[in-house]
Amino acid sequence: MDAFDQAGKTAVLQNIHGTMQFLQRFPPFNQMENAHLAYLVEQCQLRFYASGESIIKPVDGPVEHFYIVKQGRVVGERNHAATGTETTFEITGGECFPLAALLGERATRTEHLAAEDTFCLQLNKAAFIRLFALSEVFRDFALRGVSSLLDQVNQQVQRRAVETLGNQYSLNTRLGELAMRHPVTCAPDTPVREAVRLMHEQQVGSIVIVDEQRAPVGIFTLRDLRQVVADASADFAAPIAAHMTAAPFYLSPQASAFDAAIAMTERHIAHVCLVQDQRLCGVVSERDLFSLQRVDLVHLARTIRHAARVENLVSLRGEIGQLVERMLAHGASSTQITHIITLLNDHTVCRVIELAIQDKGDPGVPFSWLCFGSEGRREQTLHTDQDNGILFEARDAAQAAEIRARLLPLAQHINQGLAQCGFTLCKGNIMAGNPELCLSRAEWARRFAAFIREATPENLLASSIYFDLRVVWGDEQACEQLRQGILDQVADNRLFQRMMAANALRQRPPVGRFREFVLTRSGNDKAATLDLKVQGLTPFVDGARLLALANGVHANNTLERLRQLVGKEVIDPLDGGAYEEAYHFIQQTRMQQHQLQTRQNLPYSNRVDPDSLNDLDRRILRESLRQAQRLQSSLALRYQL
16 A cells, blocks of 8 residues: 555544544445444545546546545546537535446446545445445445435335334235135035125125136126126026126235225226136235225225216315325325326216216217326326317218217317316317317328428427327227327338437436536525426436337336337336336425425425435435436437437
């Protein structure tokens, strides 16, 4: 060890306690055992780098040291043939580098430079390997990076939920833990009378019909029994197979309570069979979920679907808000919550349409109710406006005009009914009651062809949400045929893709060159803030939409698009995982903001002051926004923008 290294070592050893206190402010060091953290500090040297000085670069060969920024800032730069030198990241106090190269025993692909006068704690490779073996927390962070930090955030949320509600509540409880008793079963040839007697003796609401290998072939519930009783000619000596619901839906015992609740809501069922190795091993009922969660999602969905009047739906919207409030408090993820909001919104839309048909009369022609934007992507929050249209079949323009004239009064009535239920009328008139959005399949195809053929930066801003279309009510086949035509046209039109890419770069994530948040003031706000939706989520939404359309991905949901793009090798798996986690965290932060605003009787806002977040949340938000920057950089490189 030369004199310079010895001086750096001495500087650390003289203030072990102070250095440990510094590191304990930052993850993962704040989760490490004291002995492991002390080992890290004792093995470190303090190194100084002047502004602009290179700390480590690719030509240095395999990495021999691990660095933690003690004071100052470090930037990573790469050379690209198309774009020249590109700053790929900026890191500051408490953050570390270059983990991937050190673990891979290779040279770094990025030059790390001091952006200002900077002090780093430097750990040699042998000590890094020893610490990697000693500390599970450090090893997890080294292998998983920001993913392990997100685990800490989720653990904090779950801890708060347990403190408030006790251990019994969890959306993630395994179904195998809920189905404690053996399922009541019978053979297909069992008489109905005998099956009902078994249900009564065991005090259960269902009996599963199994074959000789105990595979479920049917289920008979109290609902089925009511139908048998209502049929005056029913024979109670008949085999249960004549009255059972065949091929019952089932899940694995490892599936979660959330999975079962969603399945019941989507399929309008009250029981889910549990099957392991093709054998029945349990049954979970709606009542089991309700007693666990105290949130009767299935009952709420059923009440919505059977509401007798729009006024009933209006009152039920308040219950949806309460449900979301409780789920947030219980530690549900943003993905779970948006899934549930979308399901309940879909049920509401379907019921409004059905009530409108009862009120105005059947138009006499089949049609499909389309939705666009966040509703089309299944990414709605509670505060949402209408983006919808109608699709129907017509043999020619004359018939299309005739059908449109019959459907428009109904569509406008539906739009007003949805507005009563809290779906705000669209200021841009993107609604089915607009004649321009009540179209035959051929007319929709021409409209999308015009979007693609005549694209300009201005009209792309308005038309992009149409590319997230899906059917909420009605036949889905025509929409799927329309979507396939859209995908074929976009795949063949590189110019349109390039214009979509430019549009996707319009909203820049609010992180500056040196890792600071770039904040602005909105309206009368006193504090400078950033917009979680427009500046945080939109870059992921727009980027995923473009890549999905360009690569034949049918999915609408942003996270599902990212997963399928990884599957098609359009996006690197590590990048895809990082984008997904970043999107999830920004959405979660946005929903928590909405929850806080609801409690304080404030209007919904997507703007947040980063200083209002704790250190961990602020760091992960910054990292999440940097992932949005990386996605935009990859689009700029792909389309040479």
